[in-house]
Amino acid sequence: MDSLYVLIPIAILFVIIAVGIFLWAVRSDQFEDLERQGMNVLLDDDGPKAASAAKPQQPSDKPDAD
Known part of the structure; x- marks a missing residue:
């Protein structure tokens, strides 16, 4: 008590x-x-990191040295 x-x-x-x-x-x-x-979780991130990651890589103009 x-x-x-x-x-x-x-x-x-x-x-x-x-x-x-x-x-x-x-x-x-x-x-x-x-x-x-x-x-905010559902929205896409359009920042520079997301844009560079989504961009396909271009083949280089230099010929391969075989």
């Missing part, structure tokens, strides 16, 4: 901290655009 005198204030403290973090997240617009990150 004596442990409840310690555990209940600790639990209340955890709830207050969790509510504070949630309110901070709401006020700083953390939940503003939830679908954008999910859609």
Whole structure:
């Protein structure tokens, strides 16, 4: 029974901290655009690395030295 005198204030403290973090997240617009990150996975990457990798290699004009 004596442990409840310690555990209940600790639990209340955890709830207050969790509510504070949630309110901070709401006020700083953390939940503003939830679908954008999910859609970024589906979009193609048209950066320079992707363009150079998709380009077929041209044969060189130099004759082979056999």
